[in-house]
Amino acid sequence: xxxxxxxxxxPANPLEVDRQTEIIEYLRHDPRVLIVMRINxxxxxxxxxxxxxxxxxxxxxDPMDGKGCLDLLIMLQGGIMGALEVKRPKxxxxxxxxxxxxxxxxxxxxxxxxxxxxxxxxxxxxxxxxSIEDAxx
Numbered sequence: 001x002x003x004x005x006x007x008x009x010x011p012a013n014p015l016e017v018d019r020q021t022e023i024i025e026y027l028r029h030d031p032r033v034l035i036v037m038r039i040n041x042x043x044x045x046x047x048x049x050x051x052x053x054x055x056x057x058x059x060x061x062d063p064m065d066g067k068g069c070l071d072l073l074i075m076l077q078g079g080i081m082g083a084l085e086v087k088r089p090k091x092x093x094x095x096x097x098x099x100x101x102x103x104x105x106x107x108x109x110x111x112x113x114x115x116x117x118x119x120x121x122x123x124x125x126x127x128x129x130x131s132i133e134d135a136x137x
Contacts, residue, residue, distance in 0.1 A: 013088060013089065014088075015088075016086055016088055019086050019088070019116065020038065020072070020086045023084070023116070023117045024036055024038065025117070026117035026120060027074060027117075030121070030124070031077075032076055032077050032124060032128070033074050033075070033076060033082075033124070034075045034076065034077060035073075035074060035075040036073075036074050037073040037074070038071065038072060039069045039071060039073060040053055041053065041066055041069065042066045042067070043065065043066040052065040052066035053066050054069065056068045056069050056096075058099060061103075064096050067094065067096045067097075068094075068099060068100045069083075069097075069100055070083040070084060070085040070097060070100060070101065070104075070111070071085050071086045072084040072086065074110075076110065076128070080110065080131075081107070081109035082109055082111070082112075082124070083100065083104045083109065083110070083111045083112075084110075084111075084112055084113075084114050084120060084123065085097055085101070085112070085114070086115070087113055088115065089115060093113055101113075110124065112127075
């Protein structure tokens with residue numbers, strides 16, 4: 001007699017890493033997106049020394065070590081930069097992430113907080129539609 005696997009539903013609120021995987025897979029297949037780069041934030045202690053994974057420089061803001069950059073950096077057709085922060089419902093951007101998001105948007109890029117691949121698609125659609133409307137005016 002074979003044993004049955006227990007019945008399991010897909011989690012109603014997937015972990016952020018699972019959301020990122022799904023979103024990256026979507027972005028890799030969207031022809032409007034040329035580049036997708038996943039950013040790992042934070043740092044780690046290695047052999048007794050604290051090592052930051054990156055240092056972020058934003059015009060007019062003090063350098064930030066290992067924090068602030070959004071999860072996914074993308075480049076759309078035409079060289080437009082995008083930054084997407086993947087969050088679970090009710091999670092908000094940290095202050096450093098808000099600064100980075102504002103800098104990307106003020107430079108003419110796409111910046112959005114998203115939860116699903118559909119949110120990523122909507123953010124890109126709305127950004128590009130707004131850009132087309134702005135070009136007409």
